[in-house]
Amino acid sequence: MVEALDEVIREKVQASQKVLVTTHIRPDGDAIGSLLGLGIALRQSGKAVQMVSVDGVPASYRHLPSSQDVLQHPDGRVDLTIVVDCSDLERVGKSLDGYEVPDINIDHHVTNLQYANLNLIVPSAVATTEIIADRLPDWGLSLSPEVAAALLTGLITDTLGFRTANMTPKAMRLAADLMEAGAELPELYMRSLVLHSYEAMRFWGVGLSRLEREKAIVWTTLTMEDRQAVGYPGRDDADLINILSAINDALISIIFVEQTKGNVKVSWRSRPGIDVSSVALKFGGGGHPSAAGAELKGSLDEVREQVMSETRRLVREEITV
Numbered sequence: 001m002v003e004a005l006d007e008v009i010r011e012k013v014q015a016s017q018k019v020l021v022t023t024h025i026r027p028d029g030d031a032i033g034s035l036l037g038l039g040i041a042l043r044q045s046g047k048a049v050q051m052v053s054v055d056g057v058p059a060s061y062r063h064l065p066s067s068q069d070v071l072q073h074p075d076g077r078v079d080l081t082i083v084v085d086c087s088d089l090e091r092v093g094k095s096l097d098g099y100e101v102p103d104i105n106i107d108h109h110v111t112n113l114q115y116a117n118l119n120l121i122v123p124s125a126v127a128t129t130e131i132i133a134d135r136l137p138d139w140g141l142s143l144s145p146e147v148a149a150a151l152l153t154g155l156i157t158d159t160l161g162f163r164t165a166n167m168t169p170k171a172m173r174l175a176a177d178l179m180e181a182g183a184e185l186p187e188l189y190m191r192s193l194v195l196h197s198y199e200a201m202r203f204w205g206v207g208l209s210r211l212e213r214e215k216a217i218v219w220t221t222l223t224m225e226d227r228q229a230v231g232y233p234g235r236d237d238a239d240l241i242n243i244l245s246a247i248n249d250a251l252i253s254i255i256f257v258e259q260t261k262g263n264v265k266v267s268w269r270s271r272p273g274i275d276v277s278s279v280a281l282k283f284g285g286g287g288h289p290s291a292a293g294a295e296l297k298g299s300l301d302e303v304r305e306q307v308m309s310e311t312r313r314l315v316r317e318e319i320t321v
Contacts, residue, residue: 005120009104010139012118013042016080022052022095024086026236026265029157029192032061032070034084034106034128037150040066041141050074054093058234063191064153065146074099082106085128085154087286089115106131111277111286126164126171129154133174145182152183157192160242165272165290200238202230207240207255216251216315218244219308221300223258235259237267245269251318252276252311256304259295264303267293268311274318279310 013019021039023031032053039051043066052074057067074095081102086092087109089102096102105116108125125131129151136143143151155175159167162175179185196204206229207220222237232238237255244253251274257265266283268276270290277292283306285294296303 005118006135006138009118009120009135012080012103013139013141016047016078018048018050018076018078019080019082020050020052020074020078020096020099021082021084022074022086022092023084024091025055025093026234027053027055027058027085029061030127030129030154031085032057032064032067033150033152033154033157034132035070035150036064036066037129037147037154038082038084038106038132038141039069040144040150041136041147044144044147045141050078052095054095055235058236059197060192060195061153064150080104083116084132085109087112088284089113109286109288111281111292113286124168126166126168127154127158129158130171130174133178143178143181148178148181148183149188152178152185153188153192156185156189161189161193166288196238197232199230199232203227203232203238204240204243206230207237208243211244213250214308214312216249217254217308217311218247218250218252219254219256219304220244221256221258221304223300224260236265241267241269251315254307254311256300256307258300262299263295263297264300265293265295266303266307267291274314276311276314279307279314282310283307 019042023035035051039049042049051070053070054072057070082104083102084106102116105119107121108128110123112121122131133151206226207222211220237257241255251271253269255267259265270276275289277287277289280292280294283294283296287293
């Protein structure tokens, strides 16, 4: 089944001349790595490619080759549209406004809604870049050093440096293959996971100062005023959720980040065995069992009350089991 799908994707890719590749809003390392890795490979095969991210490229990934070529809005007609690392079509924002149903959807989220004409969904993959790196030869595309750097970045970031519970020997071997293709693992690791801006650290300080705890759940809140006060340019939590998930005896960590237009972005992290994606799905979000997110309409207080109620229910069910 998968082999047949790969053959159809190969035919689509080889027959196209103008390609649009896009990903989800507030892109993370896997989203940008998938966007650049596939986009560069397509360009190097002679195709005209638009790589689109409505929120641009976060500062942590602007060192990657061709990151300056990423557009925030598509321009003109194309004959192939590909969405990477996006479980829900609504999460691409306006990058596909005016276009038909996407031709190809490549993703590893178990909650993917399979919204394209062709859906290559591999939940066992640790990152969407793993799927792309694994199949580039099958699609008639080459693995250059630039492509390898982008794809390895996705592997590094989505596994938090190869330490998430879903890590596999296959992913480790693939990382070695990408290094042999020219990707510099130490530099990519440092830039993607270790280095943070002064503003991001100040943002962390605000969030940590508000940290709350209720038995096995910890959470904090970040407002738009907080973001403006410290000068943080992004609309995310600056990866603070990964710091909260390191709290020793917390089963679930949550961050509530106020957005524009009366929305609140919610991020969950959990210990292996607790499926927070099931809670995210109830609020129109998705993700992985141990890492999920959603964006809800309402005030911070309203959203926090709804989310905490459902999360408490999840913890009670898990403890009962």
